[in-house]
Amino acid sequence: MNMMQTQCPFCSVQCKISLHRTESGIMPAPPSAEMHSASRYSSWQAEGVPNAASQGRICVKGMNAHQHAMNRERLMFPLVRRNGALVRATWEEAMERIGSHFQTAIRQQGADSIGVYGGGSLTNETAYLLGKFARIGLGTRYIDYNGRFCMSAAASAGSKVFGLDRGMTCRLEDIPLARCIILAGTNIAECQPTLLPYFNQARANGAKIIVIDPRRTSTAAIADLHLQIRPGTDAMLALAMLKILVQEGWIDEEFIQQRTGGYEDLTTLLDGIETEDVAQLCGIPAEQIRQAASWYGLAETGIIFTARGVEQHTDGHLAVRYLINLVLATGKIGRPGCGYGAVTGQGNGQGGREHGQKADQLPGYRSIENAADREYIASVWQVDPADIPGKGVSAYEMMELAACRDIRTLFVMGSNPVVSNPNIPLVRSALEGLNMLIVADMFLSETARMADVVLPVTSYLENTGTLTNLEGRVLLREAALPAPGEARDDWRILCDLADRLGRGRHFLFQTAEEIFEELRIASRGGLADYYGITYERLRREEGIYWPCPSPEHQGVPMMFTEQFAHADGRASFTATPHHAVREQPSPVYPLILTNGRVLAHYLTGVQTRRSAALAARELENFVEVHPLTARQHHLQDGEWTEIQSAHGRFFVRCRISENIRPDTLFVPMHWGGTQNVNEATPPELDPYCKMPGFKLTAVTIRPVHVGAAQRQYQSMQC
Numbered sequence: 001m002n003m004m005q006t007q008c009p010f011c012s013v014q015c016k017i018s019l020h021r022t023e024s025g026i027m028p029a030p031p032s033a034e035m036h037s038a039s040r041y042s043s044w045q046a047e048g049v050p051n052a053a054s055q056g057r058i059c060v061k062g063m064n065a066h067q068h069a070m071n072r073e074r075l076m077f078p079l080v081r082r083n084g085a086l087v088r089a090t091w092e093e094a095m096e097r098i099g100s101h102f103q104t105a106i107r108q109q110g111a112d113s114i115g116v117y118g119g120g121s122l123t124n125e126t127a128y129l130l131g132k133f134a135r136i137g138l139g140t141r142y143i144d145y146n147g148r149f150c151m152s153a154a155a156s157a158g159s160k161v162f163g164l165d166r167g168m169t170c171r172l173e174d175i176p177l178a179r180c181i182i183l184a185g186t187n188i189a190e191c192q193p194t195l196l197p198y199f200n201q202a203r204a205n206g207a208k209i210i211v212i213d214p215r216r217t218s219t220a221a222i223a224d225l226h227l228q229i230r231p232g233t234d235a236m237l238a239l240a241m242l243k244i245l246v247q248e249g250w251i252d253e254e255f256i257q258q259r260t261g262g263y264e265d266l267t268t269l270l271d272g273i274e275t276e277d278v279a280q281l282c283g284i285p286a287e288q289i290r291q292a293a294s295w296y297g298l299a300e301t302g303i304i305f306t307a308r309g310v311e312q313h314t315d316g317h318l319a320v321r322y323l324i325n326l327v328l329a330t331g332k333i334g335r336p337g338c339g340y341g342a343v344t345g346q347g348n349g350q351g352g353r354e355h356g357q358k359a360d361q362l363p364g365y366r367s368i369e370n371a372a373d374r375e376y377i378a379s380v381w382q383v384d385p386a387d388i389p390g391k392g393v394s395a396y397e398m399m400e401l402a403a404c405r406d407i408r409t410l411f412v413m414g415s416n417p418v419v420s421n422p423n424i425p426l427v428r429s430a431l432e433g434l435n436m437l438i439v440a441d442m443f444l445s446e447t448a449r450m451a452d453v454v455l456p457v458t459s460y461l462e463n464t465g466t467l468t469n470l471e472g473r474v475l476l477r478e479a480a481l482p483a484p485g486e487a488r489d490d491w492r493i494l495c496d497l498a499d500r501l502g503r504g505r506h507f508l509f510q511t512a513e514e515i516f517e518e519l520r521i522a523s524r525g526g527l528a529d530y531y532g533i534t535y536e537r538l539r540r541e542e543g544i545y546w547p548c549p550s551p552e553h554q555g556v557p558m559m560f561t562e563q564f565a566h567a568d569g570r571a572s573f574t575a576t577p578h579h580a581v582r583e584q585p586s587p588v589y590p591l592i593l594t595n596g597r598v599l600a601h602y603l604t605g606v607q608t609r610r611s612a613a614l615a616a617r618e619l620e621n622f623v624e625v626h627p628l629t630a631r632q633h634h635l636q637d638g639e640w641t642e643i644q645s646a647h648g649r650f651f652v653r654c655r656i657s658e659n660i661r662p663d664t665l666f667v668p669m670h671w672g673g674t675q676n677v678n679e680a681t682p683p684e685l686d687p688y689c690k691m692p693g694f695k696l697t698a699v700t701i702r703p704v705h706v707g708a709a710q711r712q713y714q715s716m717q718c
């Protein structure tokens with residue numbers, strides 16, 4: 001084969017890609033199954049394919065994504081732990097070990113002793129089946145997924161305010177129509193790079209772009225106004241802006257009256273909010289807050305975007321809702337050039353949160369606590385509603401349950417939790433204490449290395465399924481290559497395991513499309529209604545926005561044009577008072593550590609560090625430090641540093657940069673082990689949505705000799 005069509009496995013834009021075999025790159029035939037992939041390595045070239053979201057663009061990650069899928073480190077056969085080491089096993093051996101362990105665990109400790117941990121890279125079909133497998137295959141209430149760390153603050157805010165969460169309420173094509181765009185804690189230029197031209201177009205059309213970020217990022221570089229905020233203070237900034245809008249009368253009274261509820265209650269919330277005080281708290285000039293409020297308030301159209309910079313805080317849910325207050329007060333939603341957008345992160349971060357791998361959700365955004373929802377899904381699954389367990393706990397809370405041995409078995413599919421959770425010291429010991437850890441992955445990730453059984457799965461090039469991009473557009477990605485070695489599709493593993501648990505009759509699927517057919521019915525009538533979407537339509541129409549309630553329906557590109565999704569059709573203002581954030585700098589830990597992403601790497605780096613072209617761009621982790629702070633703490637550029645919080649410590653190289661606030665440090669999240677920023681992040685969660693406070697840790701920093709760093713780290717592990 002010399003050409004294949006696929007879709008990037010990384011971020012939420014889901015750019016369409018074609019891969020072409022290049023003559024010069026062909027390598028000799030592989031000597032064995034293990035080397036299967038080596039023959040294809042680097043002999044392919046990626047090109048963007050025109051599509052509605054990225055319009056044919058791809059970024060450096062998409063360009064090189066095939067390198068990890070074709071990497072020789074791909075897992076080709078199952079592994080089981082024997083005498084302490086992971087060794088090759090047959091599928092039968094591995095599955096038998098898991099199946100009989102599950103049965104014993106259920107019999108002896110109950111199904112709730114098993115936790116299931118999913119991910120936002122999984123297709124809709126796999127995510128749906130994982131939820132079904134947990135609930136009626138195993139019968140456990142404990143399932144959650146890495147999207148808890150990603151989407152939970154914004155998703156819960158959208159549900160609360162609008163009655164429904166679809167990430168973006170508008171289309172990407174609305175961006176160039178907006179006259180004012182607020183990018184709050186979102187680094188589009190590095191995290192969704194192919195979307196940047198939409199914003200450049202908006203600027204060319206005269207829009208004012210406001211970026212709120214503690215760092216001068218490449219996204220901030222396109223801003224007309226950069227609010228270089230102190231991490232963790234976005235909620236107060238939003239309140240100050242709202243107060244200015246109200247005081248100046250830059251509000252849409254008609255919209256407020258006809259389409260919203262709760263505006264009157266804002267008076268108490270805004271009482272005592274003074275721009276000058278907030279400016280001091282946020283570490284930005286008061287004049288900038290007024291400027292931002294006036295640009296947004298006076299613009300005829302506008303969009304506010306948030307991403308993890310605002311959301312990954314223990315007050316992230318409220319911070320988002322306060323920002324949406326600005327949208328509602330100015331009536332900037334439900335019409336062209338207007339809206340709110342939570343910039344979804346993972347490839348299927350959107351679909352992954354709709355079909356039941358979240359602790360409290362059933363497919364179609366149904367609630368596991370609602371009797372009618374339970375009854376409907378039970379009818380689709382052909383079980384008694386009483387057989388569907390109740391709601392479980394969030395991803396990090398599952399780790400806490402594992403630490404106290406309430407959860408004794410963990411099944412991980414599509415995540416690397418020992419790197420991506422906060423407060424890794426607890427998570428590591430929780431995973432070490434399990435009776436059995438099972439990991440389904442393409443690679444021996446840091447978590448897989450700790451597992452008792454590792455199951456090799458197919459990559460994006462080899463499996464078929466649907467993914468829902470950041471706009472809520474459902475896209476079909478079809479297998480382009482056969483599975484390498486003995487790797488299997490995730491969903492086939494689930495069907496096999498269910499069969500071993502005597503639940504096979506509920507999992508009689510032969511293709512991904514058959515699962516989608518059931519998902520369509522399961523989502524029917526729910527908020528995220530996929531009923532009208534079929535593979536056949538997706539092939540023909542390229543992508544379809546949900547909700548799409550019937551096969552004749554065209555889908556809904558722009559939400560809330562006439563009604564919001566609450567029973568009364570109105571959106572709700574948020575007047576809930578702000579709550580204090582526990583983690584704060586102190587004399588011992590005077591600096592604020594925040595964290596995030598760089599262009600070339602993806603999440604915990606399991607994939608991108610196995611792509612030669614991407615790995616070469618950033619070989620190891622670093623901390624971005626302002627020159628003043630570097631001087632104060634005796635740090636040299638390029639030198640190793642130790643960063644310590646009240647929760648733990650890690651070691652990274654110093655990168656001195658004028659682009660960051662002097663009171664703030666920034667460390668990427670793409671490395672595990674001694675360079676993992678999450679060794680130091682705090683365990684506290686947002687009370688509304690259980691999002692960890694990743695983006696704010698009080699720390700201190702000091703230079704350290706690398707040998708000493710390693711020794712200290714080893715002693716800290718003991």
Ligand SMILES: Nc1nc2c(c(=O)[nH]1)N[C@H]1C(S)=C(S)[C@@H](COP(=O)(O)OP(=O)(O)OC[C@H]3O[C@@H](n4cnc5c(=O)[nH]c(N)nc54)[C@H](O)[C@@H]3O)O[C@H]1N2
Nearest residue numbers: 185186187191231232307308309345346596597599602603
């Ligand atoms: N290259 C790349 N792209 C990715 C990913 C990746 O790993 N690498 N991951 C994907 C996924 S899963 C996700 S969730 C998205 C994440 O996309 P983003 O949320 O855009 O990425 P982050 O870098 O985590 O955070 C964004 C910005 O928030 C800023 N920030 C930190 N603290 C604060 C704060 O308190 N307030 C404000 N206003 N800003 C703050 C950081 O400086 C950073 O520039 O990206 C997706 N795309």
Ligand SMILES: Nc1nc2c(c(=O)[nH]1)N[C@H]1C(S)=C(S)[C@@H](COP(=O)(O)OP(=O)(O)OC[C@H]3O[C@@H](n4cnc5c(=O)[nH]c(N)nc54)[C@H](O)[C@@H]3O)O[C@H]1N2
Nearest residue numbers: 121146149150414415416420440441445603604606669694
């Ligand atoms: N400090 C800090 N921590 C963070 C964040 C932060 O900003 N700061 N961001 C958080 C966010 S937004 C996210 S999304 C999480 C993500 O963190 P993780 O959930 O750890 O995500 P990945 O690193 O993508 O790990 C996914 C694993 O699944 C594998 N995989 C990929 N595709 C598939 C598939 O189709 N099937 C299977 N079975 N496996 C697959 C990959 O090889 C990889 O090992 O991290 C969170 N952690």
Ligand code: SF4
Nearest residue numbers: 008011014015059062
């Ligand atoms: S990482 Fe995102 S922007 Fe880049 S090619 Fe992939 S889907 Fe497109």
Ligand SMILES: [Mo]
Nearest residue numbers: 149150345346
């Ligand atoms: Mo994410």
